[in-house]
Amino acid sequence: MPSIGELVAPRRMGRDFRWLLASSWTSNVGDGVALAAAPLLIASMTSSPILVAAGAILQFLPWLVFGLHAGAIADRFDRRRLVMVANAARAVVLLALCAFLVTGVANIWIVLASAFLYGTAEVFVDTAGSTLLPMLLKPADLGLGNARLQAGFLVANQFAGPPLGAFLFAAGHAWPFLLEAVCVSLAVVLISRIARTPVPPRPSTGSGTAPTGSAGEAAGSAPGRVKVHTDIAEGLRWLWRNPPVRMLVLIILLFNVTWAAPWGVLVLYATEHLHMGAVGYGMLTTASAAGGLLATVSFGRLERHVSFATMMRVCLSLEVVMHLAFALTTQGWIALLIMFVFGFYAFIWGTISTTVRQRLVPHELQGRVASVNSVGVFGGMVIGQALGGVIAQAWGLTAPWWFAFAGAALTLLLVWRPISQIVSARPVLDEAQANEP
Numbered sequence: 001m002p003s004i005g006e007l008v009a010p011r012r013m014g015r016d017f018r019w020l021l022a023s024s025w026t027s028n029v030g031d032g033v034a035l036a037a038a039p040l041l042i043a044s045m046t047s048s049p050i051l052v053a054a055g056a057i058l059q060f061l062p063w064l065v066f067g068l069h070a071g072a073i074a075d076r077f078d079r080r081r082l083v084m085v086a087n088a089a090r091a092v093v094l095l096a097l098c099a100f101l102v103t104g105v106a107n108i109w110i111v112l113a114s115a116f117l118y119g120t121a122e123v124f125v126d127t128a129g130s131t132l133l134p135m136l137l138k139p140a141d142l143g144l145g146n147a148r149l150q151a152g153f154l155v156a157n158q159f160a161g162p163p164l165g166a167f168l169f170a171a172g173h174a175w176p177f178l179l180e181a182v183c184v185s186l187a188v189v190l191i192s193r194i195a196r197t198p199v200p201p202r203p204s205t206g207s208g209t210a211p212t213g214s215a216g217e218a219a220g221s222a223p224g225r226v227k228v229h230t231d232i233a234e235g236l237r238w239l240w241r242n243p244p245v246r247m248l249v250l251i252i253l254l255f256n257v258t259w260a261a262p263w264g265v266l267v268l269y270a271t272e273h274l275h276m277g278a279v280g281y282g283m284l285t286t287a288s289a290a291g292g293l294l295a296t297v298s299f300g301r302l303e304r305h306v307s308f309a310t311m312m313r314v315c316l317s318l319e320v321v322m323h324l325a326f327a328l329t330t331q332g333w334i335a336l337l338i339m340f341v342f343g344f345y346a347f348i349w350g351t352i353s354t355t356v357r358q359r360l361v362p363h364e365l366q367g368r369v370a371s372v373n374s375v376g377v378f379g380g381m382v383i384g385q386a387l388g389g390v391i392a393q394a395w396g397l398t399a400p401w402w403f404a405f406a407g408a409a410l411t412l413l414l415v416w417r418p419i420s421q422i423v424s425a426r427p428v429l430d431e432a433q434a435n436e437p
Helices: 004-008 015-045 049-074 079-103 108-136 139-171 175-191 223-240 243-263 266-273 277-305 308-328 332-360 363-395 399-415 418-424
Strands: none
Touching: 015 049, 015 108, 015 139, 015 175, 015 266, 015 277, 049 079, 049 108, 049 223, 049 266, 049 363, 079 108, 079 175, 108 139, 108 332, 108 363, 139 175, 139 277, 139 332, 223 243, 223 363, 243 266, 243 308, 243 332, 243 363, 243 399, 243 418, 266 277, 277 332, 308 332, 308 399, 308 418, 332 363, 363 399
16 A cells, blocks of 8 residues: 555655655645735724735735746746745745734734735745746656645645634734744745756747857846846747647636636625634635645546546636625625635646646746746736725625626636637647657
8 A cells, every 4th residue: 555655746756846845835834824814914904995905916916027037037047946045035024024013013004015025025936936846747747746736735725724824813913924934934945955956948049049148148248137038028929929828828817807806805705794704714715725625636537537628618617606606695604615616626727727838838938938827817816806906995895706707707708619729739849858758
């Protein structure tokens, strides 16, 4: 009978993958704690839906400012080391916030500024971190690898973290953020244990014909200034000329706009509309994680018997139904059931969409294309949360759900047929991939 370690991370996937998995899971514990504690902290300082939504917006806004640069930087430097440095910066921001809270100096503006700084460091963590998996695993193992990372995200970030964050917040406002700082710091130590440091191929110039460090540097241009923008342009051109990946990024952008509109004021919806209290709000995320755990044990069988195209369509259809159900319900226990279903299909969607993108993108472009995808994810969230805050302020806490329902239904009609083209596309192999056994 195989050991638990072998079931979670088979030996064929290598020791480096296990260190990456451990680092990701540990970091997700801290992020899960903050997932409940951060909105509760902001809500304790203001009752304005706009300011509550601003807390989430300022954490994700850095993706629009630094996302593309983070992708280019991840494609030209040591990705593991970049994750370590950025995580260390996150720990510093958290410790500073704890000091402000303990001394009683903290106010809404300090908290919002901390959210922005933390989000800035997270841009580099997530962008560089997302490129490590394709460099550590063979393409055939990417589905399982992404499923294991998603499982850790669900257990730590969604299931265990939020209730613990709500509990610690009730004990003292600084405690959840102190624990998060410890988890992020430990994640730095764990990822440093990766024996083989994945170094991406040196990016080409915008024309794709000359290596970095030739004509541009001979002419005296600074590679850290001009060439980063050239690398960004190269990644954008590749994405624009690859219809399947381009459409996948567009789908993610549009559905994140509709999803984020009610999510930005979810803490007010749960505490004021459903009257669930702080712990009840944390339980919503826990219910989502429970659904995701069921999806974790079901994914292998689903992958063998159901096509990716069918699963993607079912997931997006359930997204439309979820928005409608939340708009209509007034009972907390019904909201928990809805979140359970959401967790199930969201895990399936996240695993499939990531795996499809990683299989289609060459190694040397993984960082840049992943960053464009993340800009779409968080750009959609910023737009959606801004809309959600304004809509809730004007028409009430259920209005964002109606907006999300209508927007998601229309988007689903438009992308129903292109999904088949995305899944059936063949990867464009780079030289390193072509030589893989």
